Amino acid sequence: MPDAQDELFKALADPTRRRVLDLLAERGETTVGELVAEFPGLVASGISKHLMALRAAGLVRSTRDGRRQNYRLESEAFASALTPWLAKYEPYWSAALERLRALAECAEGDRKD
Amino acid sequence: MPDAQDELFKALADPTRRRVLDLLAERGETTVGELVAEFPGLVASGISKHLMALRAAGLVRSTRDGRRQNYRLESEAFASALTPWLAKYEPYWSAALERLRALAECAEGDRKD
């Protein structure tokens, strides 16, 4: 079986898929049609295929709502595949991580939990 | 010109290249020949091509030493391309980030600065 990290990075390699993840992060639940509308250069079946790829990598999850399919981020798989990889490089990053942490705390204030 | 994040994720998509980065992170400066020795399934020109790809993505840097080429991580580009991307997903990650931060602090103790 293919490694989870492998799947993750392969999924992230495509700019369209990264953009889809961005949109899902911004909007929370989103239908395929709403996503298609964001990609004038692509046709519905293309987006659907990307969503299948993201689902195979465990990065998204979906629930039916009538004839629509609502997609959302699967944040656990996302974080759990990426974190150990990031950790390996931690020594090379202290400064960047500090900035990230600062951002995290800043955002913490903005959100209601 | 292709986006830096695009280059980054494309570079990270290949498992051989990720392994090369791992090795460079572990060993610091490493020659091409030493890297080749770690990949029994690959031939020297293949590794060289991967190194060129990593260099194009700004992830590694090299200096000549006679007829050898010493490669090392270019941690700045690495962190600066990845951090803003990570930041976008920060809300989806608080827990994982906390673990990462803990790791960072733990490693902090181990290293002498």
Next chain:
DNA sequence: GAAATATATTACTACTAGGTAATGTATTGA
């Protein structure tokens, strides 16, 4: 139930990218 909608699936094409082998280019050493 027929038409329309929303998404998934399949078949196909074109391009990309990883791999090797062969060649090129410095550099070291005899």
Next chain:
DNA sequence: TCAATACATTACCTAGTAGTAATATATTTC
């Protein structure tokens, strides 16, 4: 200078993948 070393570059092959169009499957609406 000639051979060997270390790496880069090129040409080529092949496999994988992003894209489309066409088809299939539910689901809603008329």
